[in-house]
Amino acid sequence: MAAEEIKEKGSNFIREIVKQDISSGKIKQVVTRFPPEPNGYLHIGHAKAITIDFGLAKEFGGKCHLRFDDTNPSREEQEYVDSIQEDIRWLGWDWGDNLFYASNYFDKLCEWAVHLIQKGKAYVCDLTPDEVREHRGTLTEPGRNCCFRNRSAEENLDLFTRMKNGEFPDGSRTLRAKIDMAHPNINMRDPVLYRILRATHHRTGDKWCIYPTYDYAHGQSDAIEGITHSICTLEFEAHRPLYDWFVENLPVEHKPHQYEFARLNINYTVLSKRKLLTLVTKGFVSGWDDPRMPTLAGFRRRGFTPSAIRNFCESVGVAKANSTVDLAFLEECLRDDLNKKASRRMAVLKPLKLVIENYPDGKSEELEVSNNPEDPSYGTRMVRFSKVLYIDREDFSPDPPPKFFRLAPGREVRLRNAYYVTCTGFKTGDNGEVVEVTGRIDEATRGGSSPDGRSPKVTIHWVSAADSVEAEVRLYDRLFVKENPDQNEEGKDFLDHLNPDSLVVLKNCKLERSLEGAKPVDIFQFERVGYFAVDRDSSENALVFNRAVTLKDTWAKLKNKK
């Protein structure tokens, strides 16, 4: 999906449903929930779900619960519970008092399992997982009943109680709903409600050795909490009949409904927690908050703003059909936001000395420069000019090719906010590399304009050598070279498509003095270069910056050239 296409969208069929349910009097107040499983950090796909769940509640004066779907203790951890809360707050949403855990309902769920057993609607099954699969049938063939299906309610009750009391080994038995093994929807072929699993739960500890499945826990949690619109992604569409079956067959007071929307996919990255975890555990990235990760923690560290991500999530809309959004569109949302918000600074990432021959040794002067030409309320700051400056290596060519209009021998350019300078020569080192450039300024052009009205084609940025601070700057690129790294290719997996150049570290970059003391996550526009955020690896005397995004979409330029 291209950026223009997306910006026109922003439609939301779920909003229409909610609107109607309110105006028809079917519900008084909308109650949604965001139900993360605490088995990883939140990613940009979750941000979309959060925007829908919290956004609808806000728009219609309702509530959105944060509910941890913690039914699988073997993969869940407190670290994830904490990071998820931090990320949702960072995005600007607040669940107030409505923080819940599916594990809060383990007792109730167990009670309801007994209810199903008593009604002859659930049974204990001794098949192994392989046998269960084999009995289940396929999309084209019905499943088969197993011999345990006819156990009496008394026997089931006894066995289930003993399962719960820890009398049987892990995986040896399950509690299954008794629905229909020939049902066209495989999810309805006697799905598992409980499995035996001895794992310490991050909240309930060792209290339980049986745990409910997602399907059994989710809808009932919704019912207990009075959720009106249980919004989830499309892969749960085929689970909806089961969701409704539980609601019909259990003595729940409240009957919630499930609605599905298409999950967000973005090119050149992966959005599966399992794959993201692999990147972390195998050391392909530095952690869940590596600035190349599509996690909210990664985006935050990289310099993305909550409003950029919210705008993005709102612009991509809510659809029923799966699609992939261009990474470039997400970056465009960030540029839009930072263009208004980020203070401008000068920073030279690949420094090359420029000596001003007609500027006195030891002299320096302060020039007043604007912090944000888009918004005068950002004020001005003083920047020091002196004889020895740094300019970017890429802004000078000893032998300029056609269309290179930056500094070159005999050529005049504007030093941003300072003077016009004409290059008088350059020095090379042993290997022929340019090591120093010399030039002369026109004193009449102080402040960056000439009384005679002439104007150089190009303005370059600079930093005074004596008044600069050093920094490490980390440049990031797409994590994967392949547009859809998830796509299965013979003999390859997503790790085979990692971009070897996704991180480039530049040392000894020279920044204007005013950046001294910048703190994580301060974000600036380095003029002509991009938007940069202070990384948490920074210390008192060693600044580290992350490039959040370039000023222009460099990939689009490359694509157009092709």
Ligand code: ATP
């Ligand atoms: P993953 O595939 O990354 O493991 P998940 O669905 O297992 O994701 P959950 O923690 O269960 O992760 O997700 C919480 C909520 O976020 C669910 O309602 C889920 O539907 C939604 N969600 C997850 N991934 C996306 C996505 N890519 N786009 C939109 N919503 C998503």
Ligand code: MG
């Ligand atoms: Mg899930």
